[in-house]
Structure formats: structure tokens, C-alpha cells
Amino acid sequence: MNDSRLVTRREMIVGGAAALGSLLLTGCSDELPPTYGHLLRMGDALTFAAHRTLLSGRALAREYTRRDITSFPATGTTDPGDTPDPKAGEAYRAWQAAAFANWRLAIEGLVAHPGTYSLADLKRFPARTQITRHQCEEGWSAIGEWTGVPLRTVLEAAGLLPHGLDMVDVLHPQTILAYGMNGRDLPIAHGAPLRLRVETQLGYKSMKYVQRIVVKDRFDDGGKDGNIQNGWSWYAGI
Numbered sequence: 001m002n003d004s005r006l007v008t009r010r011e012m013i014v015g016g017a018a019a020l021g022s023l024l025l026t027g028c029s030d031e032l033p034p035t036y037g038h039l040l041r042m043g044d045a046l047t048f049a050a051h052r053t054l055l056s057g058r059a060l061a062r063e064y065t066r067r068d069i070t071s072f073p074a075t076g077t078t079d080p081g082d083t084p085d086p087k088a089g090e091a092y093r094a095w096q097a098a099a100f101a102n103w104r105l106a107i108e109g110l111v112a113h114p115g116t117y118s119l120a121d122l123k124r125f126p127a128r129t130q131i132t133r134h135q136c137e138e139g140w141s142a143i144g145e146w147t148g149v150p151l152r153t154v155l156e157a158a159g160l161l162p163h164g165l166d167m168v169d170v171l172h173p174q175t176i177l178a179y180g181m182n183g184r185d186l187p188i189a190h191g192a193p194l195r196l197r198v199e200t201q202l203g204y205k206s207m208k209y210v211q212r213i214v215v216k217d218r219f220d221d222g223g224k225d226g227n228i229q230n231g232w233s234w235y236a237g238i
């Protein structure tokens with residue numbers, strides 16, 4: 001991993017409910033994503049470089065105790081059943097009615113065994129519970145307890161080949177696919193049945209309603225309608 005020749009450009013795209021978009025989870029080592037001429041996007045490269053220089057890949061975000069848990073607002077999308085896309089809304093309401101028993105998470109792309117996982121499958125992996133501070137880019141923060149399976153565990157089960165990747169945030173021990181919040185099933189408003197928690201990044205990377213994870217080796221900014229070209233940082237380390 002220290003040999004820069006081995007480091008290829010990899011990324012992960014995680015898709016939420018259809019029409020809810022996708023986000024980029026990692027940075028790239030040999031070549032950084034474009035800045036689109038924006039000063040702010042040049043700042044992303046700077047934050048990325050500083051993070052990689054100052055923090056070891058395994059530096060943990062601070063964890064708190066149960067006493068520190070605060071009220072936790074739900075923001076952005078709070079019910080995919082209400083999405084303007086009638087098909088996506090209908091599918092979500094059907095899952096919800098069946099307590100997500102027939103919901104599946106798809107893992108695709110650069111893995112040896114692409115496939116799907118039910119909630120029960122995900123709960124069979126060793127779980128991790130962490131109490132962390134969520135930091136939204138809009139200025140608020142809140143502390144909550146999250147329970148789920150480390151993303152790394154699921155990707156390794158799917159046959160992710162780790163050599164040469166720069167996926168520090170993806171493989172980070174606190175990056176989890178959470179199905180529980182504050183000791184209960186993850187509420188609808190907070191991303192049921194499954195959301196990401198990326199504790200080393202600002203809140204918008206913790207995508208709710210995750211349905212599909214695609215491991216890629218090319219930086220894909222989602223095009224003209226994508227988050228990155230519309231002003232969101234591709235890297236938002238905290």
C-alpha cells in the first residue's frame with residue numbers, strides 16, 4: 001500500500017432509493033477528481049491531502065457514552081414513500097408494509113461475488129455499535145448510537161480485492177451499514193432499513209435508504225445532475 005505504483009484509482013458509489021442520488025465515498029491517490037474550476041473543489045483536494053497526511057487510516061472518530069446521546073433531527077429525505085417518483089415510492093411502501101423482509105441490498109462492481117443481502121443476512125455478520133457525533137454541513141450536530149455491520153465486512157464477504165485500493169474511509173472500522181439507532185430498528189426518517197454511517201466525513205456522506213453499492217475504479221461525478229457538479233465536496237473530512 002505504501003508503493004504508490006500499486007495505488008489505483010478506486011471509488012465506491014452508494015445508491016440510495018432511486019432518485020435519491022448517489023455519493024462518492026473515497027478519495028483517489030494517483031489522480032484527484034477535477035475541480036471544475038471551483039476554488040472550493042480545490043479545497044477538497046487540500047482537505048483530502050491533509051487528512052491522509054495527518055491521520056492514519058485507522059484514526060477513530062471520537063465515541064461517546066449513552067448519557068451523551070442527544071435528540072436527533074431527521075433532515076433531507078425523511079420518507080422515500082413520499083418521493084415524487086411514484087414507482088420508487090410504491091416500492092418503498094411495499095417494503096415498509098412487510099417490515100423490509102423482502103428488501104435486499106445489492107453489492108456490485110469490482111467484487112468477486114456480486115449479489116444481494118437481506119436484512120437478516122446483514123444481521124448475521126458481527127455487529128458494531130458506536131455512539132458518535134453527526135456533523136451536518138449546515139451547522140447542526142447531534143449524538144446518536146448506531147448499530148450495524150462494518151462496510152468492510154460486507155465488501156470482504158463479497159470478495160473485494162483490497163490490494164492497491166485507496167479506500168481508507170470505506171474500510172474504516174467505524175464506517176458501518178447501520179440498521180439500528182439508539183437500540184431500536186433504524187426509523188424511517190433516519191434511513192430505514194439501512195443507512196451508511198461514515199464517521200470521518202460530514203453528514204451528507206452518511207447516506208440513508210441504501211439499496212445498492214457499486215465498487216468502481218473510475219471516478220464518476222454523477223454528471224450534470226450529480227452532487228459534485230452541483231457544488232458538493234467529493235471529500236468532506238472532519
Ligand SMILES: Nc1nc2c(c(=O)[nH]1)N[C@H]1C(S)=C(S)[C@@H](COP(=O)(O)O)O[C@H]1N2
Pocket residue numbers: 016017020072073074075076077135136137189190191203204205206207208209
Ligand atoms: N438518502 C438520503 N440520505 C441522506 C440525506 C438525504 O437527504 N437523503 N441527507 C444527508 C444529510 S445532509 C444529513 S445531515 C444526514 C441526516 O441524517 P438524519 O436525517 O438521520 O439526521 O443524512 C444524509 N443522508
Ligand SMILES: [Mo]
Pocket residue numbers: 135136137138203204
Ligand atoms: Mo447534512
